[in-house]
Amino acid sequence: MKVNHVHSFSLSIPEMKNKQRELQQKIEIAPYHGTPTFVAGVDVAYHQQMGIAVIIVMDFKSMQVVEQVWQIDQVTQEYIPGLLAFRELPLILTAWKKVTIEPEIVFFDGNGILHPNRVGIATHASFFLEKPTVGIAKTPFIGHYLEPDPQRGSYTFIYEQDEMIGASLRTQPNVKPVYISVGNLIDLDSSIHLSMQLVGKTSRIPEITRQADILTRKIRREYLSHPN
DNA sequence: GCGACAG
Protein backbone atom coordinates (compact mmCIF):
# COMPACT_ATOMS: atom_id res chain seq x y z
CA MET A 1 0.00 0.00 0.00
CA LYS A 2 1.63 3.22 -1.18
CA VAL A 3 0.39 6.36 0.54
CA ASN A 4 2.61 9.40 0.46
CA HIS A 5 2.03 11.82 3.27
CA VAL A 6 3.63 14.57 1.24
CA HIS A 7 0.56 16.53 0.36
CA SER A 8 -1.08 19.80 1.22
CA PHE A 9 -2.77 17.71 3.86
CA SER A 10 -1.94 14.50 5.64
CA LEU A 11 -3.92 12.68 8.29
CA SER A 12 -3.16 9.18 9.46
CA ILE A 13 -6.15 6.98 10.07
CA PRO A 14 -6.00 7.45 13.87
CA GLU A 15 -5.79 11.21 13.29
CA MET A 16 -8.84 11.03 11.03
CA LYS A 17 -10.78 9.30 13.77
CA ASN A 18 -9.82 11.91 16.35
CA LYS A 19 -10.66 14.75 14.02
CA GLN A 20 -13.97 13.11 13.28
CA ARG A 21 -14.79 12.73 16.98
CA GLU A 22 -13.93 16.38 17.53
CA LEU A 23 -16.13 17.62 14.69
CA GLN A 24 -18.87 15.17 15.57
CA GLN A 25 -19.50 17.35 18.61
CA LYS A 26 -20.01 20.37 16.38
CA ILE A 27 -22.52 18.38 14.35
CA GLU A 28 -24.55 17.78 17.46
CA ILE A 29 -24.26 21.36 18.65
CA ALA A 30 -24.79 23.17 15.37
CA PRO A 31 -25.81 21.02 12.41
CA TYR A 32 -26.56 22.93 9.24
CA HIS A 33 -30.21 23.87 9.01
CA GLY A 34 -32.13 25.88 6.47
CA THR A 35 -31.92 26.68 2.79
CA PRO A 36 -28.53 27.54 1.34
CA THR A 37 -27.98 30.41 -1.05
CA PHE A 38 -24.91 28.91 -2.72
CA VAL A 39 -23.77 25.30 -2.88
CA ALA A 40 -20.65 23.77 -4.40
CA GLY A 41 -19.98 20.49 -6.22
CA VAL A 42 -16.62 18.77 -6.56
CA ASP A 43 -15.38 16.12 -8.97
CA VAL A 44 -12.10 14.86 -10.41
CA ALA A 45 -11.27 13.25 -13.78
CA TYR A 46 -8.03 11.79 -15.02
CA HIS A 47 -5.93 11.58 -18.13
CA GLN A 48 -3.13 9.15 -17.43
CA GLN A 49 -1.15 10.70 -14.58
CA MET A 50 -2.88 14.05 -14.81
CA GLY A 51 -5.85 14.85 -12.60
CA ILE A 52 -8.40 17.61 -13.18
CA ALA A 53 -10.31 18.80 -10.12
CA VAL A 54 -13.35 20.99 -10.72
CA ILE A 55 -15.40 22.96 -8.23
CA ILE A 56 -18.74 24.32 -9.36
CA VAL A 57 -20.58 26.94 -7.33
CA MET A 58 -24.28 27.13 -8.02
CA ASP A 59 -27.22 29.23 -6.89
CA PHE A 60 -29.30 26.75 -4.92
CA LYS A 61 -32.76 27.93 -5.91
CA SER A 62 -32.23 28.62 -9.60
CA MET A 63 -29.58 25.91 -9.99
CA GLN A 64 -27.59 28.28 -12.16
CA VAL A 65 -23.81 27.95 -12.13
CA VAL A 66 -22.30 31.13 -10.70
CA GLU A 67 -18.65 30.10 -10.60
CA GLN A 68 -16.42 27.31 -11.83
CA VAL A 69 -12.76 26.81 -10.99
CA TRP A 70 -10.33 23.99 -11.68
CA GLN A 71 -6.85 22.73 -11.05
CA ILE A 72 -4.75 20.38 -13.19
CA ASP A 73 -1.78 18.55 -11.73
CA GLN A 74 0.00 15.26 -11.74
CA VAL A 75 -1.51 12.68 -9.39
CA THR A 76 0.82 9.89 -8.34
CA GLN A 77 -1.11 8.42 -5.46
CA GLU A 78 -2.91 5.27 -6.61
CA TYR A 79 -6.55 4.66 -5.82
CA ILE A 80 -7.05 2.50 -2.74
CA PRO A 81 -10.64 1.68 -1.74
CA GLY A 82 -11.29 3.47 1.53
CA LEU A 83 -8.56 6.03 0.90
CA LEU A 84 -9.98 7.99 -2.01
CA ALA A 85 -9.26 11.27 -0.26
CA PHE A 86 -5.53 10.55 -0.28
CA ARG A 87 -5.67 10.47 -4.05
CA GLU A 88 -8.08 13.31 -4.76
CA LEU A 89 -8.09 15.75 -1.87
CA PRO A 90 -4.73 17.47 -2.48
CA LEU A 91 -5.85 18.53 -5.96
CA ILE A 92 -9.29 19.54 -4.69
CA LEU A 93 -7.84 21.69 -1.91
CA THR A 94 -5.60 23.47 -4.39
CA ALA A 95 -8.59 24.20 -6.61
CA TRP A 96 -10.56 25.34 -3.59
CA LYS A 97 -8.24 28.33 -3.10
CA LYS A 98 -9.54 29.75 -6.38
CA VAL A 99 -13.19 29.84 -5.28
CA THR A 100 -14.40 33.39 -4.61
CA ILE A 101 -18.14 32.85 -4.04
CA GLU A 102 -18.44 31.08 -0.72
CA PRO A 103 -20.92 28.19 -0.66
CA GLU A 104 -22.72 27.08 2.50
CA ILE A 105 -22.54 23.38 1.63
CA VAL A 106 -20.15 21.31 -0.49
CA PHE A 107 -21.23 18.13 -2.29
CA PHE A 108 -18.76 15.43 -3.30
CA ASP A 109 -18.74 12.61 -5.81
CA GLY A 110 -18.12 9.85 -3.27
CA ASN A 111 -19.09 9.08 0.31
CA GLY A 112 -19.18 10.85 3.65
CA ILE A 113 -19.56 8.62 6.70
CA LEU A 114 -20.78 5.77 4.50
CA HIS A 115 -17.28 4.41 4.81
CA PRO A 116 -15.48 1.64 6.73
CA ASN A 117 -13.94 4.20 9.12
CA ARG A 118 -16.78 6.76 8.77
CA VAL A 119 -14.33 9.10 7.04
CA GLY A 120 -15.07 9.11 3.32
CA ILE A 121 -13.81 11.90 1.09
CA ALA A 122 -16.68 14.27 1.92
CA THR A 123 -15.98 13.90 5.63
CA HIS A 124 -12.23 14.13 5.20
CA ALA A 125 -12.61 17.28 3.11
CA SER A 126 -14.72 18.96 5.80
CA PHE A 127 -11.74 18.88 8.14
CA PHE A 128 -10.05 21.36 5.83
CA LEU A 129 -12.98 23.27 4.36
CA GLU A 130 -14.64 23.62 7.75
CA LYS A 131 -18.11 23.71 6.34
CA PRO A 132 -20.99 21.26 5.90
CA THR A 133 -20.30 18.53 3.34
CA VAL A 134 -22.39 15.78 1.75
CA GLY A 135 -21.35 12.64 -0.13
CA ILE A 136 -23.21 11.56 -3.27
CA ALA A 137 -21.99 8.16 -4.51
CA LYS A 138 -23.08 6.28 -7.61
CA THR A 139 -22.47 2.82 -6.24
CA PRO A 140 -22.87 1.49 -2.69
CA PHE A 141 -19.65 1.02 -0.78
CA ILE A 142 -20.69 -0.59 2.50
CA GLY A 143 -23.82 -1.14 4.57
CA HIS A 144 -27.18 -2.84 4.26
CA TYR A 145 -30.40 -1.34 3.01
CA LEU A 146 -33.72 -2.13 1.42
CA GLU A 147 -34.52 -1.16 -2.14
CA PRO A 148 -36.34 2.19 -2.14
CA ASP A 149 -39.77 2.42 -3.80
CA PRO A 150 -39.65 3.04 -7.55
CA GLN A 151 -40.98 6.59 -7.42
CA ARG A 152 -38.84 9.69 -7.58
CA GLY A 153 -37.79 10.97 -4.16
CA SER A 154 -38.26 7.77 -2.20
CA TYR A 155 -35.40 6.57 -0.07
CA THR A 156 -34.33 3.98 2.47
CA PHE A 157 -31.69 4.25 5.13
CA ILE A 158 -28.40 2.41 4.96
CA TYR A 159 -27.18 0.71 8.12
CA GLU A 160 -24.23 -1.10 9.47
CA GLN A 161 -25.10 -2.90 12.68
CA ASP A 162 -27.35 -0.35 14.36
CA GLU A 163 -25.62 2.64 12.88
CA MET A 164 -27.54 4.67 10.30
CA ILE A 165 -24.80 5.80 7.95
CA GLY A 166 -26.53 6.90 4.77
CA ALA A 167 -29.50 6.64 2.45
CA SER A 168 -30.32 5.04 -0.86
CA LEU A 169 -32.15 7.79 -2.76
CA ARG A 170 -34.28 7.26 -5.87
CA THR A 171 -33.71 10.41 -7.90
CA GLN A 172 -35.69 9.30 -10.99
CA PRO A 173 -38.56 6.84 -11.45
CA ASN A 174 -37.38 3.26 -11.82
CA VAL A 175 -33.76 4.31 -12.01
CA LYS A 176 -30.95 2.94 -9.85
CA PRO A 177 -30.64 5.09 -6.70
CA VAL A 178 -27.71 7.23 -5.61
CA TYR A 179 -26.15 6.82 -2.18
CA ILE A 180 -26.23 9.85 0.08
CA SER A 181 -24.30 10.28 3.28
CA VAL A 182 -23.41 13.00 5.74
CA GLY A 183 -19.96 14.38 5.23
CA ASN A 184 -19.93 16.58 8.30
CA LEU A 185 -21.71 19.43 10.06
CA ILE A 186 -25.12 18.51 8.61
CA ASP A 187 -27.76 15.88 9.36
CA LEU A 188 -28.80 13.04 7.08
CA ASP A 189 -32.33 14.29 6.44
CA SER A 190 -31.05 17.65 5.25
CA SER A 191 -28.43 15.89 3.13
CA ILE A 192 -31.10 13.78 1.45
CA HIS A 193 -33.57 16.59 0.86
CA LEU A 194 -31.04 19.12 -0.35
CA SER A 195 -29.56 16.53 -2.71
CA MET A 196 -33.01 15.73 -4.04
CA GLN A 197 -33.76 19.41 -4.65
CA LEU A 198 -30.65 19.57 -6.79
CA VAL A 199 -31.83 16.80 -9.09
CA GLY A 200 -32.77 17.94 -12.60
CA LYS A 201 -35.70 16.70 -14.67
CA THR A 202 -34.02 13.70 -16.22
CA SER A 203 -30.65 13.09 -14.62
CA ARG A 204 -29.95 10.49 -12.00
CA ILE A 205 -27.11 12.51 -10.50
CA PRO A 206 -27.90 15.81 -8.75
CA GLU A 207 -26.84 18.78 -10.90
CA ILE A 208 -24.34 20.02 -8.37
CA THR A 209 -21.94 17.13 -8.90
CA ARG A 210 -23.11 16.36 -12.43
CA GLN A 211 -22.07 19.80 -13.68
CA ALA A 212 -18.68 19.35 -12.05
CA ASP A 213 -18.31 15.97 -13.76
CA ILE A 214 -19.27 17.43 -17.14
CA LEU A 215 -16.77 20.28 -16.89
CA THR A 216 -14.07 17.90 -15.80
CA ARG A 217 -14.48 15.90 -19.04
CA LYS A 218 -14.70 19.02 -21.16
CA ILE A 219 -11.40 20.29 -19.80
CA ARG A 220 -9.83 16.91 -20.44
CA ARG A 221 -11.06 16.99 -24.04
CA GLU A 222 -9.75 20.47 -24.67
CA TYR A 223 -6.47 20.45 -22.82
CA LEU A 224 -5.23 16.93 -22.30
CA SER A 225 -6.64 14.38 -24.70
CA HIS A 226 -5.03 15.43 -27.94
CA PRO A 227 -1.35 14.42 -28.39
CA ASN A 228 -0.72 17.59 -30.43
C1' DG B 1 -7.11 -17.37 3.77
C1' DC B 2 -10.36 -15.46 -0.02
C1' DG B 3 -12.98 -12.06 -2.23
C1' DA B 4 -14.98 -7.41 -2.33
C1' DC B 5 -13.84 -2.83 -2.76
C1' DA B 6 -16.46 5.09 -3.37
C1' DG B 7 -13.60 7.16 -7.66
Added chain:
DNA sequence: ATCTTGTCGC
Protein backbone atom coordinates in the same frame (compact mmCIF):
# COMPACT_ATOMS: atom_id res chain seq x y z
C1' DA C 1 -11.54 6.47 -12.71
C1' DT C 2 -10.75 4.74 -17.79
C1' DC C 3 -11.19 1.82 -22.26
C1' DT C 4 -15.79 2.05 -25.97
C1' DT C 5 -20.94 1.44 -30.58
C1' DG C 6 -24.97 1.28 -31.14
C1' DT C 7 -29.35 1.71 -29.38
C1' DC C 8 -33.82 2.24 -26.77
C1' DG C 9 -36.63 5.99 -24.98
C1' DC C 10 -38.32 10.66 -23.37
